[in-house]
Structure formats: structure tokens, C-alpha cells
Amino acid sequence: MQSKATTVDQYIAEAPEERQVALQKLRTTILTHLPKGFEEAMGYGMAGYAVPHSIYPAGYHCTPHLPLPFMGFASQKNSINFYHMGIYADETLYNWFLAEYAKFSKNKLDIGKSCMRFKKPEDIPFDLIGELVTKISVQDWIATYESKFKK
Template structure:
């Protein structure tokens, strides 16, 4: 779910969440900030983004996106790690088997409770993503 238009900061985003989701995303937010302080947080497309910047794809699409993102979605919580390694493998897709009892896409990790996510592995990928170029660039 996208944040309401009046939610313009990560602090306001977290404050607007239901208590059980607020606790989980606040814990993740703090862990990401500690793991990669150089990736500044902000709001991007209704989510918290870290390392927000421009991108341009080979097909010519361009816009603004993040290297790492957090979102409160209708049915779950989501951690996005939007980077690929030197072999063009999405980090999340590559390490999905290590991330816990979660559902993964190419760059999205979905979970209902923070305890389902292997936070150490997720933060390892967040740190790796911080060293890599933006997707599509």
C-alpha cells in the first residue's frame, strides 16, 4: 500500500502504521540505517527508500528508484533489494534459499512477521547492494 500523500518522511510513514507492523518495520529501518548509513532514507513511490537516485534502462525508461526499500503492503511486509551482482543475478533471487520462511521475487522479500526473515542474511544483501550500481543504470 502506498503511503498517503501527506506522508513525506520515513518517520511519518512508520508512525502511521498499525502497531504490529510499525514495530517490525521500525526494527528493519533501524537495522538498515545502521548497516548502510551512506544510503540516506527518504520517500519514493509511497515507500521508504534508501539510496534513492535516478535510473535509466537500456530501453530508455527513466525515473527515480531506490537501492533498498521498505513497504507495508496489504497482505505482508516487504523489503526490496534492487541490485544485481557482477553476473547480472538479482541479489534476492540468488539468495532466496537463505532468507527464511519468506516469499521472494527478483528483488522483493515478502513476509508477514519479522521473525520469518533471516535478518542477518537480509542485511548482508543490503550491504552488498550499497556497493553496487542502481538497477537499470
């Protein structure tokens, strides 16, 4: 479900009422821990955090007029999703996250390549996500992106 919201505030306000507190807490967690240089904006119909063109003029190789995406969150039909390209691109970071997640939750993590799905807002490990957000700087992400994805 892609939103037509133009701001993150609008996106959260349009989400189902029972998810708004968790979405705002997720946003606050990300913004509190976000390394310098990443910028918050709407992208791909969800709240996103990207490397702006002012730092990385080439943009995203698939769509160069867009900034280089890094992470985001979305309110989907059956879950709140958190997306982090770093865990997709860096196996060590992925394995660290899985090991740490077990310390925060007894539930099995519903995870794809870069997407974590949380069916219940109370299952979101905000502290762990905050720590994950700090793990990759803008320069680290650009280097990883160029070595793994850009051809």
C-alpha cells in the same frame, strides 16, 4: 498501498500498530548496514534508499527527476515487503540470498523479482537482510544499473 507520508518516521507511525516494531527494526537494520552514499527518503509511497542526484545526476532512467532507487520497505495489505534491486539485477547475489535464507528460516520465501514478502513480522530475517544491505556499494549499484537497465 502507497502512503502519502513525507518522512519515514511518519510512514512507520501510520502503519498498523502490530507492524510498527518490525518496521522500525527493519529500518534500523538497513541504516546500520547501509553503505556510504545511499540516502533514506520516501519514494513510491514507501521508505526507500537511493543514490542521490549529487552522486548520480542522471537519476532514474524511467523518471530522471527522481534519484536512482536501490531498496526499500513497505507495509502492504497482507505483508511487510522488502525490496532490493541488487537481487533482481545480480543472479549471483540472488542465489546467495536464497541459499542463506534457508539457514535463517524453515518457511518458504515469498519472493518476486526484487520483492520479498513477509506475512508475519517475526519471519523477517533481520540479520540476513543486514548482511545483504552491505553487499553492494553505491558505485557497484551504479555500474550494475548502467550495464543492466540503462539503455
